Amino acid sequence: RVLSGRTLDLAGRHVVVSAGGTREAIDPVRFIGNRSSGLQGYALARTAVARGAEVTLVSANVALPDPAGAKVVRVESTGQLREAVLSASAHADAVVMAAAVADFRPVRQSESKIKKSPGEPEPIHLAKNPDVLAELGDMRKTAPFPRVVVGFAAETDDVLANGRAKLERKGCDLLVVNQVGAGLAFGTPDNAAVVLVRGGDPVEIPRGPKEDLADVVWDLVAARLS
Numbered sequence: 008r009v010l011s012g013r014t015l016d017l018a019g020r021h022v023v024v025s026a027g028g029t030r031e032a033i034d035p036v037r038f039i040g041n042r043s044s045g046l047q048g049y050a051l052a053r054t055a056v057a058r059g060a061e062v063t064l065v066s067a068n069v070a071l072p073d074p075a076g077a078k079v080v081r082v083e084s085t086g087q088l089r090e091a092v093l094s095a096s097a098h099a100d101a102v103v104m105a106a107a108v109a110d111f112r113p114v115r116q117s118e119s120k121i122k123k124s125p126g127e128p129e130p131i132h133l134a135k136n137p138d139v140l141a142e143l144g145d146m147r148k149t150a151p152f153p154r155v156v157v158g159f160a161a162e163t164d165d166v167l168a169n170g171r172a173k174l175e176r177k178g179c180d181l182l183v184v185n186q187v188g189a190g191l192a193f194g195t196p197d198n199a200a201v202v203l204v205r206g207g208d209p210v211e212i213p214r215g216p217k218e219d220l221a222d223v224v225w226d227l228v229a230a231r232l233s
């Protein structure tokens with residue numbers, strides 16, 4: 008659908024999009040994961056292709072068809088996503104971190120399936136994962152790439168204040184703050200958001216298809232690249 012009629016304003020640009028949600032193995036059959044469907048990231052990849060970009064899509068655990076014209080790199084864990092995103096971003100014009108990245112991983116991954124035993128289960132000890140978005144923000148302190156860094160955030164409380172603090176903490180240019188709850192965001196075709204802009208006013212995106220939100224993000228990215 009609405010893929011035609013776009014200008015090729017991203018022609019000659021290389022953009023990286025992460026989508027879906029990372030999983031951290033507990034044992035060979037179990038993982039810690041999240042509810043991200045990948046729909047928003049895939050909409051970003053499709054619209055970027057339609058606007059002429061060369062697109063690398065780093066896809067974590069989604070059940071969606073590959074977007075035509077994008078290079079798809081499949082990953083499972085946060086460590087794998089980090090490797091794929093950082094290497095694709097070394098010369099990228101823009102990186103959009105739409106993936107829901109697991110904040111924690113089990114300190115120890117059991118080689119064999121954990122079995123029930125008569126007593127209480129062992130607790131699962133967690134370690135913090137690296138913050139890929141913050142690393143991308145740091146990369147730019149010493150290198151010209153990636154030229155534009157975009158983060159996503161789902162907040163339930165103090166949306167604007169939490170979002171503004173996150174934009175600063177992670178050194179990104181744009182932060183798309185989703186309003187979660189009320190049947191929005193996870194697994195639905197629609198989204199509503201406010202985009203916080205470094206050095207600019209926030210841009211409200213009313214409830215609508217994830218492709219419309221994607222186009223607003225690329226409008227803002229294209230403006231910063233030109």
Ligand code: CTP
Nearest residue numbers: 104106108110136137138139140158159160161
């Ligand atoms: N992100 C990331 N690496 C992580 C965690 C998050 O790159 N280890 C990215 C996400 O892809 C997203 C942005 O950071 O673009 C914000 O994610 P979010 O979970 O809202 O932020 P956190 O810093 O993890 O804070 P919170 O405690 O609110 O979860």
Ligand code: CA
Nearest residue numbers: 107108109110
């Ligand atoms: Ca998080």
